[in-house]
Amino acid sequence: MDIEVRGIHKRFGAVHANNNISLTVKGGRIVGVLGENGAGKSTLMKILSGYQPADSGDILLNGTRSQYHTPQGAIAAGIGMLQQDPLDVPAFTVLENFVYGQKTGFVFSPRRWRERLKAASVRFGFDLDPETPIANLSIGQRQQLEIVRLLSMGVRTLILDEPTTGISAEQKAILFNALRALAKTDGMSVLLVSHKLEDVIALCDEVVVLRGGRLVGTQTMPATTKQLVSLMFGQELAPPAHICLTTPKTAVALESVTLKGKRVTIEEFTMRIRSCEVIGLAGLEGSGQEMILRACVGLVRPTHGRVMIGEENVTGQSYRDFLAHGIAFGAAGRLEEGLIAGLTLTEHIALMNEQNALVDWARAKSLTEQKIKQYNVRGTPQSQIETLSGGNQQRLLMALMPENPVLMALEQPTRGLDVDSARWIWQQLLDRRANGTAILFASPDLDELVTYSDRIFVAYAGRIHEIRDATQTNIDELGRLIGGNFEKEIAV
Numbered sequence: 151m152d153i154e155v156r157g158i159h160k161r162f163g164a165v166h167a168n169n170n171i172s173l174t175v176k177g178g179r180i181v182g183v184l185g186e187n188g189a190g191k192s193t194l195m196k197i198l199s200g201y202q203p204a205d206s207g208d209i210l211l212n213g214t215r216s217q218y219h220t221p222q223g224a225i226a227a228g229i230g231m232l233q234q235d236p237l238d239v240p241a242f243t244v245l246e247n248f249v250y251g252q253k254t255g256f257v258f259s260p261r262r263w264r265e266r267l268k269a270a271s272v273r274f275g276f277d278l279d280p281e282t283p284i285a286n287l288s289i290g291q292r293q294q295l296e297i298v299r300l301l302s303m304g305v306r307t308l309i310l311d312e313p314t315t316g317i318s319a320e321q322k323a324i325l326f327n328a329l330r331a332l333a334k335t336d337g338m339s340v341l342l343v344s345h346k347l348e349d350v351i352a353l354c355d356e357v358v359v360l361r362g363g364r365l366v367g368t369q370t371m372p373a374t375t376k377q378l379v380s381l382m383f384g385q386e387l388a389p390p391a392h393i394c395l396t397t398p399k400t401a402v403a404l405e406s407v408t409l410k411g412k413r414v415t416i417e418e419f420t421m422r423i424r425s426c427e428v429i430g431l432a433g434l435e436g437s438g439q440e441m442i443l444r445a446c447v448g449l450v451r452p453t454h455g456r457v458m459i460g461e462e463n464v465t466g467q468s469y470r471d472f473l474a475h476g477i478a479f480g481a482a483g484r485l486e487e488g489l490i491a492g493l494t495l496t497e498h499i500a501l502m503n504e505q506n507a508l509v510d511w512a513r514a515k516s517l518t519e520q521k522i523k524q525y526n527v528r529g530t531p532q533s534q535i536e537t538l539s540g541g542n543q544q545r546l547l548m549a550l551m552p553e554n555p556v557l558m559a560l561e562q563p564t565r566g567l568d569v570d571s572a573r574w575i576w577q578q579l580l581d582r583r584a585n586g587t588a589i590l591f592a593s594p595d596l597d598e599l600v601t602y603s604d605r606i607f608v609a610y611a612g613r614i615h616e617i618r619d620a621t622q623t624n625i626d627e628l629g630r631l632i633g634g635n636f637e638k639e640i641a642v
Contacts, residue, residue, distance in 0.1 A: 151177050151212055151228055151306035151339055153198070158207035163530065167193040168204070171361040175307070180333050180340040182350040182371075184382055185360035186568040187541020188528045191343050194360070195309050198341075199231035200224030205520050222251075230305035234312040234566060235483075236286050245280035264318060270298035288435050291319030297328065308332065309341045312566045314349050315594070317436045319629065326353050345568045346595075347375050352449040357381075383570055390573060392621055393580075394604050395426040400460065400556045401588040402446050402477070407455030409441040412486040414612035418455070421607065423557060423588045428580075430603035430620065431592040432632055435520055437609040439592045440561065446590060447479040447559045448472035459556060471504050476556035482565055482592075484543045489535045495522065495546060496531040500551050521549040526574075541571040548578050558582065560591040564598060576602055596632075598623045610634040 153175045160168040167190045175181050185191050196202045198209065200221040203459045209216050216227050224230070238247045247258070248267050249284035264280050271278045276294040284292065293313060300308065308329075314322050332338040344350055350357060351372065352432040359367040359381045367381045409416040413436045421442070423429055431439035444450040446459060448469040457465045459475045469479075481487035483514070489498065498522060518531040524543045529538050538546065544567060551558065558579065579589055580602075593599055599606055603620040608631040615631055617623050 151337075153229070153307055154210040155194070155198070155215075156208045156210065158194065158197060158209075159205045160190075160197060160202070161205055163267070165528065166363050168197070171207075171360070171363075171365050173368075175339045175341060177306075177339050178333050178337045179355045180329060180342060180353055182354035182357035183341055183343045183360070184345075184347075184350065184357050184378060186382060187544075187566075187571045188539040189360040189568075191360055192311065192539060192623040195231060195311060195341065195343055198224070198307075199229055199233070199309055209311045209526075215454050218291040225300070225303050225305060228304060228306040229309065230300035230303065230307070232293060232296050232300070232311065232313060234315060236289075238292055238296065239284075240285045242284055243280065244278050244287070244295055247284055248280075248302070250355055252299075252303055258374040261611060266302060266539055267298065270301060274298070274331065275324050276328075283548075287634070288317070289315075290317035290325070290435075293317065293321075293325065294328075301332075301533070305338075307339045307341070309343070311343045312345065314344065314346055315341070315562075315565055317594075322349075329353065333505065344580070345566060346574075347378050347569070350378065351375065379569060382568065385446065390576070390601060392601065394621075395583060396604055397425045397427075397586075400458070401425045401427075402590075403456075403458040404445060404452070405456040405458060406441070406443060407445060407452035409438070409445055409450055409452055411438065411441050411450075414438045414441075416609075416612050418613065419614055420613050423558075423590055425586050426583055427589055427604055428583060428589040428591075428604045430599040430606040431590065431609065432596070432599050432606055432628060433592075433609035434596075434632060437632075438612050438614070439607070442558050442609070442614075443561060443590060443592050446557065447477050451477070451608075476552070478551045478555040478558045480547055480551065480558070480560040480563060482561035484540065484547065484565075485536065488547050489543060491536045492534060494534055495527070495529055498535065498546065498550060521546075525549045540566040542566065544575060548575065554582060554585045555587055557588045557590060558575040560589070562593055563591050564593070564595070572598070596628050600625055600628060608632055 158168050158171040171194060183191050197204045200218050200223050203219050208572050211227055218224050218227050222282050245264060249263050267280055278295055313325060333340050342354060356367060356371055357369045361371050369381060400422050404417050404419060404421045406420055416438045431443055432437040439448050445452060448467055451466055456463055485491050496515050496518045499518045500509050503517060514532050525548055527545045528542050564575050583589055600620060600623060606617040606620050608615045
């Protein structure tokens with residue numbers, strides 16, 4: 151299906167999120183949508199998929215002007231969007247989610263719907279058991295389910311928002327093969343919003359680039375990373391230098407801990423995090439690295455062993471106690487665990503800084519204005535947090551964290567961020583590191599792990615391998631270790 155947008159405008163107060171955007175996407179093509187955080191990509195995709203209306207402009211499908219104002223209307227018109235976090239129902243099974251929202255008729259036949267699900271899964275090589283609860287699926291499997299559900303509803307244009315975040319290399323290969331088949335064999339149009347330029351280079355036929363709400367360039371593929379970066383930012387970005395500032399002082403230590411999760415158990419694991427040290431945690435989803443990180447902040451309690459902050463034993467203490475000891479935590483789910491949807495930036499700042507029941511709103515607003523300027527947040531004190539782009543939400547999270555904690559424990563600190571925003575976040579982290587803070591972070595981005603870590607711990611099915619000097623490893627070796635190809639576990 152061919153899509154054409156003409157003169158799309160969308161404002162959020164003083165922010166002109168989409169400024170006279172016009173572009174055409176032909177059927178049978180995979181088009182990458184690039185731009186820095188806040189460039190207007192998500193706004194345009196939400197307009198196309200019916201999640202929000204444009205202030206003005208037209209959408210033409212196969213040359214015919216289309217009018218819809220809801221996601222259901224967009225799907226009926228043939229456009230479906232796969233969100234970064236799939237919109238499914240955790241309490242439902244795979245089959246129930248597959249059927250949810252579809253026209254089943256007066257007589258519902260579970261067998262017929264199972265057959266439809268199986269046929270779609272077999273075609274794309276998806277592994278979807280109809281009776282499995284959604285809560286037991288990985289992000290990659292949930293994406294697969296949402297794709298076959300949208301296709302079953304008649305979608306002819308598929309929009310994907312950061313689809314490779316948090317999925318394994320094998321799941322990414324399966325996803326990319328499915329998208330190529332949809333475009334080349336079925337003639338569908340695919341729009342891929344991604345900050346991972348290697349994914350865009352591997353998959354897309356062309357790219358469009360937004361900057362400051364405007365369409366500023368297009369590029370027929372193939373193209374190099376340098377070319378795409380130049381299109382996005384107007385210049386190439388120099389690679390960051392690695393500086394080691396590790397001190398002998400122990401900030402946080404896990405001593406012979408046993409951590410039990412739903413999928414894996416980590417036994418007798420020891421890790422000492424030193425002041426000014428940056429430690430990366432690597433592994434496929436569910437391998438155990440998330441438990442290690444959360445054990446360091448009091449959100450996962452060991453069944454055996456000790457957790458130490460400096461010389462103090464804090465085993466079994468609450469998350470609030472860990473915060474009081476100088477531990478800062480940043481969750482991967484910004485709006486699920488880190489921020490509160492519906493609240494303004496000022497209200498977030500007030501929650502973190504006001505100690506009394508009566509809030510001094512004038513002071514809170516003034517402090518918010520300072521933080522907005524200091525952290526270059528594109529928003530106002532009155533902006534609701536969900537209206538900000540992912541990058542600006544991440545900047546606000548940094549503004550909410552203490553300036554010099556003992557340890558910053560972060561899940562995917564640059565999740566969904568463009569190259570420049572990711573570097574900005576890391577500069578803030580490294581500035582805190584220079585003042586004595588230790589950094590512990592988990593990331594699916596192998597390049598990020600190799601670039602910024604002093605040491606890396608790799609988790610595989612509950613087993614842990616340590617790379618003692620991250621400067622002596624590379625992405626290929628790290629990928630091999632993540633796949634479980636290591637000889638022994640090392641505790642330090």
